[in-house]
Amino acid sequence: MMWLLAQEQAPTPTLGIFSTGSAIDFAFVLLLGVIIWIMVARARTGRKIPEIRKIAGLEAVDEAIGRATEMGRPVVFIPGINSVDNPQTLAAFGMVSHIARQCARYDTRFLALNNDPLPYAVIEEITRQAYLEEGRPDAFNPDDIRFLSAEQFAFTGAVIGIFERERPAANIMVGSFYAESMILAETGSFQGMIQIGGTANTHQLPFFVAACDYALIGEEIYAASAYLSKEPVMYGTVVGQDWMKIIIALLIVTGAVLATVSPDSTFLSDILGGY
């Protein structure tokens, strides 16, 4: 049946092999892939990679853990409420290992609260590994990595409860957040926690910016794992991101100049939209 439908529609391939109108999209993905690959190769052969500028929200991670250590209270991490198929959740994983290690080193309790069973499973494994690498496997308590509920507001209600009863000193929220962001950030501040919030969901960003002590804005969360790892190879991938943005900026400048000089020409948009 599927086969018949495909036959019946019979779209013509773009440039012989691509599905209709996909060639440019694919070229973009390929381009970014090649740029990142080149940068990684450069870093691997020990060539110089530019430094990443300071990102206040990421510098504050160690400060927050330090504060929790002084107060003898836990650090909470929340990886958003989407599953492992969302790149924001994957970006959050990149931070967990760093935070868990710091907590293991300073003997600070690390709580990770999850809305989805899959990130929960991943974070448990990362944390276990981090405690092992710090030589403190005995200090790892699997009950501190919790799955609360797959329902958004049941999860939110449960997190409020944990904030009230376990009294954490630091709250780090990075990932894909929705309406719960304001409830979590405000409850956290009632408890006097030091809070870092980061998300690429633009509708929630203003709340993290306004109610948290530090905010990671949009793309900054995707640089987090590289930034915290301080590894040249990972830095290389961030340089790749910058190159891609330069290409986008150049395209926009060219397009705008063309549109100004000859308003009827749709040459560039035709290429970008047509192939």
Next chain:
Amino acid sequence: MHPHISTDLGLWCQAICTLAIYTYLYKDNPIYRVAENVFLGLATAYWFVFNFFNFIKPAVVEWIGKNGQYHYVLAIILGLLIFMRYVPSLSWIARYPMSFWVGYGTGYTLAFTPAVWLDQITASFVALNSLQNILIFVGILCTLVYFFFTLAKENPVVGGIAEVGKWYIMIALGSAFGNTVLYRWNLFLARANMLLFQWLGFAS
């Protein structure tokens, strides 16, 4: 404006649930904790039941049973492998389903987002002949520069452009904020309407 309290059991249940949650606004208390735990229990069960009848059962009955698409048996086994994490010596097997899910998500990001964003790029090809268009053009470029991670912000030119970008970002976030405040009160309004008009029966 005389109340006419409902005698519907369902509405009473709704009203009690609503008020139980609002007690938290005063402070954390046993009523809120009961409501919280009831909700946690119901929610976890609900999503499992929903998924069971929408995905798992159709897969077994329709696809495997009727259509003979036996490869879905493997999908079920793949899902079950995640439980190997409870067997310490074989816990590494649980990485297989995980890597499938992450791989799918990764592929999805690469496959379906570029088309949408390319249109955002071409929509930025604005003729620079009006103040509005010039402001949009400048704003997009400055905001992009703000997100450059490897350009030194100490450089006055780059720093200046990034600073303008930051203003744009704050204006965008401010707009989002202003809109959201009102929207959130709409949510409360919906609850208040339920309590006042449906449960207590005031004439609206």
Next chain:
Amino acid sequence: MKIDRRLLYLVAVVLVAVTVFFPLGLPVSVSKLAVQTYDAIQDLPDNSVVFIAPMYDPGTAGELSPMLKAMLYQCMERKYRIILGNTGWTLGAGLAHTIITPIAQEFNYVYGTDYIELGSKPGGAIWLQSAKADLPGAAIVDYNNNSLGQYPLMQAVPRLTQEYVAAALVLDCGTPGAPEWLAQITQGTSIKLIIGEIQMTVPDQMTFVQSGQYAGMIAGSRGCAEYEQLVGRPGAGLKSQDTMSVITLMITLFIVLGNIGYLTRKK
């Protein structure tokens, strides 16, 4: 000056309750965007098929149900054929059913010929993909669990593509939502994507309106109030506007008070 937050909550609740019972009745001006949205729907060819997707649940019904109502009025006045259905929002189907039933009666719409309710289908973006290839096959049954093959409207629309559907009206409040419709169904086709958006994500979605990827947007409860006036059916959207005015004044006052306290302390 540290005020107990519970006092703020009390002030807010009292203010809202008072405006609910004693509305101010301030006029609501109509924006260009609302007119653009209204025209986008109005200007579809006669006898078009529109797909209306209530992608929401009771949490956001306060804002989106009035939009759905006004949209249905406009579409039925234009005599479009309507397919009502969503993916991923189980409760949205029930909410939409209670809204469309009386309006369909008012306009003498025949079920299965003039309109049909598909209910809610699981899968989100994935379901949209399959509906693009085979709509009845992906939907299987309608809202009342009846098989779809018997309905003339379903026979007329074998696929969710531009050959059969003129516009998609999506009431959007999260994932899956309008972005999934854009990526899976309308991007690069002649299907007009018109959305009803919760106020909160309006700035976010505005960039898609500016780029033309959305043909129109009903922007939050304010947009709904404007749109209701254009359709000529004032409803809940218009009614909520007074509360919005009062809340705006209150929040502004709190922000100002908070900052006065902050600035005097700093000095």
Next chain:
Amino acid sequence: MRKEGPMILTVLSSLVVVFSQYFFLGQKWALMDPLNNWFLISMSIALALGFVNLTSIHVKYLQRKREGWFYSIILLVCMYGYLALGLIQTHNGLQFDWIYQNAYSPLGSTIFSLVAFFITSAAYRAFRVRTKEATILLVCAVFVMLGRAPIGDAMWGGWSAFVNKWVIGTMNVAGMRGINLGIAVGGFATALRIMLGLERAHIGGSGTQ
């Protein structure tokens, strides 16, 4: 088998998605349909992980008679009771649906609506003109609020038109698009880092490598 196998599976499954979207043959073979179903089926089964985790934590609380153990009983009873009801009646069952409509749904909507209150207290507590950026955000937020509610127009007739055209339609569009383009690039980069095996926390790598 322990490290390489999962890595290969990650790359392979993402390549299938990419291939079936971008390439003519991929669309013709309609590989996405079975793959989507694979994803949904296997993920649905994994939801049971939540049951296992919640049960084990709360049974432990009960055994230790930890503070609040009573609430654990409520949770477990509701969870297993509702599950049993659902499995007997299916998700369309009369009682199952009644509980959904009259307990589950209002509890969720009400927790959601708590945001309104928290925004209000945050307005008083947190939204301070601490920095230049915070000031811009605040002033703009107040401006937009007044533009969206009829009260703004009542104060000055052009308020909502101004906000719609210049703040939301111009400055906001530019800022949001910049943020969103950055996010798109960042998302692709994260996806590519995973495909290149640089980021493999999900398969037992120690975070980033």
